[in-house]
Amino acid sequence: MDEKKFFEMLVNNKNEVSNILNCNSYISQFGLSLTKEDAESLVVSKKNTLAKEERIEFSSKITEKLIFAFCDSPYIIEDIFVEYIGALQDIFYMYKNETLDEIIDDDLIEYMREEFNGECQGSLEFLEETCLDSFAREIRANTDGFIGSRKYE
Amino acid sequence: MSELYELEELVPIVAKLTDKYTSKESSSISYEKARMLMEAVNYSIEEFYNDNDNAVSSVTRIDAVLAYEKGYEKVINKVKKAKDLYDTIIKDFDAYNIICYYDTIIKGMPAFFMYYDAKFCPQDHILTLDYPTIISVQDKQGINAIYDYLYMINLEQIFLNKFNRQDVVKVLVKYNEDYKGLLINVANIVLRNLIMLSILGKKVDSLEIDKDDYQKIKQIINCNSKENIVEIFNKSIKEIVKWGYKDNNELLLYLSYGINDFYEELRNCVEYDCLNAMF
Numbered sequence: 445m446d447e448k449k450f451f452e453m454l455v456n457n458k459n460e461v462s463n464i465l466n467c468n469s470y471i472s473q474f475g476l477s478l479t480k481e482d483a484e485s486l487v488v489s490k491k492n493t494l495a496k497e498e499r500i501e502f503s504s505k506i507t508e509k510l511i512f513a514f515c516d517s518p519y520i521i522e523d524i525f526v527e528y529i530g531a532l533q534d535i536f537y538m539y540k541n542e543t544l545d546e547i548i549d550d551d552l553i554e555y556m557r558e559e560f561n562g563e564c565q566g567s568l569e570f571l572e573e574t575c576l577d578s579f580a581r582e583i584r585a586n587t588d589g590f591i592g593s594r595k596y597e
Numbered sequence: 598m599s600e601l602y603e604l605e606e607l608v609p610i611v612a613k614l615t616d617k618y619t620s621k622e623s624s625s626i627s628y629e630k631a632r633m634l635m636e637a638v639n640y641s642i643e644e645f646y647n648d649n650d651n652a653v654s655s656v657t658r659i660d661a662v663l664a665y666e667k668g669y670e671k672v673i674n675k676v677k678k679a680k681d682l683y684d685t686i687i688k689d690f691d692a693y694n695i696i697c698y699y700d701t702i703i704k705g706m707p708a709f710f711m712y713y714d715a716k717f718c719p720q721d722h723i724l725t726l727d728y729p730t731i732i733s734v735q736d737k738q739g740i741n742a743i744y745d746y747l748y749m750i751n752l753e754q755i756f757l758n759k760f761n762r763q764d765v766v767k768v769l770v771k772y773n774e775d776y777k778g779l780l781i782n783v784a785n786i787v788l789r790n791l792i793m794l795s796i797l798g799k800k801v802d803s804l805e806i807d808k809d810d811y812q813k814i815k816q817i818i819n820c821n822s823k824e825n826i827v828e829i830f831n832k833s834i835k836e837i838v839k840w841g842y843k844d845n846n847e848l849l850l851y852l853s854y855g856i857n858d859f860y861e862e863l864r865n866c867v868e869y870d871c872l873n874a875m876f
Binding site for chain 1: 612625
């Protein structure tokens with residue numbers, strides 16, 4: 445069986461660019477906006493991240509959720525907005541894997557937002573390498589599916 | 598994937614299963630999980646078509662969704678059947694001090710029934726099944742492997758329960774003083790003694806082979822062809838099963854499976870004069 449073909453068939457992501465552009469009506473109140481090129485680059489970046497992290501996405505709402513969650517951050521301005529959303533996508537999918545899918549999308553985004561605006565003070569490196577790293581360790585230590593977890597001790 | 602169905606027919610089943618797996622709270626899954634769910638669908642469909650009770654389904658191709666659902670039901674039923682069988686085994690179970698036997702049946706099996714995931718990962722039987730049965734279940738997966746394994750363990754226990762525990766332990770100690778830590782099949786070792794006793798014309802319920810018998814065994818092996826000896830062995834097993842197990846045909850088939858290996862080992866032992874390593 446062609447596994448790659450099967451994975452592609454499972455994916456049902458339509459209108460990704462227009463969905464991202466629809467966010468403009470909300471984020472404009474924070475002085476932010478996204479062009480079609482920005483939306484396309486985010487979609488391409490997400491696809492590359494998904495391939496790199498070996499994940500399949502069934503619905504394309506993560507980019508919008510990240511846009512809504514971070515658009516009011518005091519550490520994000522229009523010049524770096526697209527770049528940051530792209531980086532946050534990378535971090536999000538990376539930590540979906542690192543937390544063994546034990547945490548749901550909304551909770552992970554909420555945690556990322558809180559830490560980014562709080563302890564990290566807008567630093568993506570600190571968010572990725574320190575806050576989320578220890579967060580993922582804690583999740584893994586408490587889950588059933590990880591050999592180092594308490595259940596198997 | 599099941600060769601009976603096109604990819605297009607299976608994708609909606611996997612997609613639906615994925616929704617259930619993530620509870621729609623996660624918009625993506627890893628390739629590893631996608632593979633696991635794909636295999637889960639495949640396993641249930643194959644269970645539907647491969648089930649021996651299902652004479653019609655083996656020739657009739659039905660809708661993929663229906664085949665999956667019916668297959669899943671069969672998996673669940675098989676788990677219940679395996680649990681019933683396990684409950685039967687455990688009543689009189691004796692591991693004869695063999696650590697891996699005890700661990701597999703007493704510690705491992707309850708954990709299997711607790712953690713087996715028939716919906717999302719029916720192909721994973723979790724346990725390593727360290728205690729070796731005469732017929733290996735290595736080529737099987739999931740509940741099929743566990744059910745067949747328990748089925749064989751049940752036959753072995755029926756076979757062994759006929760003998761005095763002390764005699765069985767004596768045979769095992771004679772086989773190897775440190776037998777407790779070995780990955781050995783008890784039934785096979787006892788059976789080999791029984792076969793030789795039967796051929797030597799001795800009482801089979803004692804299970805004891807003396808050193809004086811070695812010369813006779815050597816003679817039998819050296820004076821007969823492989824075919825002859827295998828035939829003699831088969832005959833002995835039939836007699837043993839007839840003697841103590843009311844012609845239990847399943848037990849006969851199971852015990853007969855290791856005959857060729859027995860012959861080869863015996864041949865080697867005779868050749869290198871080390872029958873004491875076997876009996």
